Amino acid sequence: MAAMTNAQHSGGHEVVIVGGGLVGASLAVALDRAGIDTALVEATPPGAMPAVFDQRNLSFAEATVNALTALGILQKLQVPAGPIRQIHISRAGDFGRVGLDAAGYGRDSFGQVVVARDFGDALEARLGELTRLTRYRPARFIGFGDAAGRRGIRIAGPDGERLLQARLVVGADGADSAVRAALGIGAQVHDYRQRLFIARVRPERAPDGRAFERLTDHGPTALLPRGDRHYGIVHGVDADAAAAVEALDDAPFLARLQSVFGWRAGRFLGVGPRSSHPARRVVADDTVGTRTVLVGNAAQSLHPIGAQGFNLGLRDALTLAELVADASDPGAPALLDAYAARRREDRARTLAFSDGLARLSANPSPLLRPLRSLGLLAIDRDAGLQALLAGGAMGYRGDVPALCRGVAA
Numbered sequence: 001m002a003a004m005t006n007a008q009h010s011g012g013h014e015v016v017i018v019g020g021g022l023v024g025a026s027l028a029v030a031l032d033r034a035g036i037d038t039a040l041v042e043a044t045p046p047g048a049m050p051a052v053f054d055q056r057n058l059s060f061a062e063a064t065v066n067a068l069t070a071l072g073i074l075q076k077l078q079v080p081a082g083p084i085r086q087i088h089i090s091r092a093g094d095f096g097r098v099g100l101d102a103a104g105y106g107r108d109s110f111g112q113v114v115v116a117r118d119f120g121d122a123l124e125a126r127l128g129e130l131t132r133l134t135r136y137r138p139a140r141f142i143g144f145g146d147a148a149g150r151r152g153i154r155i156a157g158p159d160g161e162r163l164l165q166a167r168l169v170v171g172a173d174g175a176d177s178a179v180r181a182a183l184g185i186g187a188q189v190h191d192y193r194q195r196l197f198i199a200r201v202r203p204e205r206a207p208d209g210r211a212f213e214r215l216t217d218h219g220p221t222a223l224l225p226r227g228d229r230h231y232g233i234v235h236g237v238d239a240d241a242a243a244a245v246e247a248l249d250d251a252p253f254l255a256r257l258q259s260v261f262g263w264r265a266g267r268f269l270g271v272g273p274r275s276s277h278p279a280r281r282v283v284a285d286d287t288v289g290t291r292t293v294l295v296g297n298a299a300q301s302l303h304p305i306g307a308q309g310f311n312l313g314l315r316d317a318l319t320l321a322e323l324v325a326d327a328s329d330p331g332a333p334a335l336l337d338a339y340a341a342r343r344r345e346d347r348a349r350t351l352a353f354s355d356g357l358a359r360l361s362a363n364p365s366p367l368l369r370p371l372r373s374l375g376l377l378a379i380d381r382d383a384g385l386q387a388l389l390a391g392g393a394m395g396y397r398g399d400v401p402a403l404c405r406g407v408a409a
């Protein structure tokens with residue numbers, strides 16, 4: 001197996017992270033910064049980018065921007081990020097709408113839009129600088145093995161199987177986590193019966209910092225201002241209509257987007273390559289097991305409409321890094337309990353927020369329509385509710401890790 005190591009190692013580590021996606025790779029940087037001997041196990045071979053680093057547009061909350069800057073990752077971005085200065089949420093056919101302005105909160109922006117592919121390049125550049133990190137790839141986690149006083153981790157690569165040992169194993173291996181399954185932890189899965197199309201759209205007028213969330217009975221659509229004069233779109237479509245939308249040529253696809261959005265963001269002139277994803281919520285029944293913890297999508301995978309998934313997963317990772325940095329044993333039961341307790345509020349509130357937004361656009365019952373409109377109207381008129389929404393959009397929910405607050409930990 002190609003053990004692509006920044007540092008050579010015998011297979012025993014303080015922490016082994018399974019999954020080098022958005023959250024696992026960010027955690028590796030945070031643990032290295034704290035001086036922890038860490039290994040990163042990733043199924044994708046060197047030179048190839050994990051599939052999650054695709055054309056999706058990631059909206060990084062302010063807390064995420066703070067943390068990724070402190071970790072030296074955002075400085076590696078080769079493409080400018082797009083600031084989100086205002087957020088408009090509206091619902092087709094209803095009278096409710098919400099407008100949030102960062103200036104009203106004393107901020108230049110709520111966060112930044114970055115294309116996942118560009119973020120992957122930046123992360124890879126930063127990972128390449130780490131001197132303590134050991135990388136195993138291509139290598140798949142296939143189960144736990146024996147290790148006295150530690151956790152054994154069985155991984156498989158082109159040269160066969162290998163047993164690693166760690167005092168703490170982190171499952172950062174995505175929504176269908178093999179680590180979660182090996183722990184025997186179940187997950188509650190909800191299928192929103194929507195397909196989400198992602199692409200970049202070229203507008204007549206360059207984006208001016210406004211992000212839009214447009215909710216319709218047939219699914220949500222979000223328009224995010226990128227740093228390259230394009231909007232990134234996430235266009236949610238009923239599962240039953242997905243094949244027909246998939247088959248559309250660019251011109252009718254663009255016309256479809258224009259009719260969903262109207263002229264709020266001006267005329268759309270062109271659309272880049274499209275890809276699509278199913279919309280699922282997967283929530284693990286527990287986030288910790290013996291010398292093991294689940295973070296990011298392995299712990300909870302959300303509907304992307306609220307743009308919260310990675311932001312939440314990064315807060316998992318940085319909370320863990322904070323606790324591990326101060327501990328003599330990173331896998332001690334008390335540390336894992338403290339981790340689960342610190343993540344509880346943020347996890348529950350972010351899940352509820354994303355789910356609420358997704359359901360606002362998924363339930364076509366005319367009886368519920370007035371309630372939905374009243375919900376949006378209430379938010380638009382109530383400063384307290386708005387502040388809650390804005391705080392969430394900026395990534396400040398519950399017990400926030402120091403790096404997210406811009407505090408050097």
Ligand SMILES: Cc1cc2nc3c(=O)[nH]c(=O)nc-3n(C[C@H](O)[C@H](O)[C@H](O)COP(=O)(O)OP(=O)(O)OC[C@H]3O[C@@H](n4cnc5c(N)ncnc54)[C@H](O)[C@@H]3O)c2cc1C
Nearest residue numbers: 019021022023043050058059141174296297307309310311
């Ligand atoms: C269309 C779309 C738009 C989104 N927009 C946003 C947004 O604006 N803001 C936001 O915060 N979030 C957004 N998200 C969510 C975000 O993409 C996820 O939260 C994020 O990818 C989760 O990161 P992760 O590292 O936990 O998991 P993943 O990114 O899924 O990474 C898992 C990694 O584990 C590896 N792996 C899997 N199994 C194994 C194994 N057995 N052994 C070794 N390695 C393994 C995989 O190769 C992969 O690299 C969006 C998601 C979608 C689908």
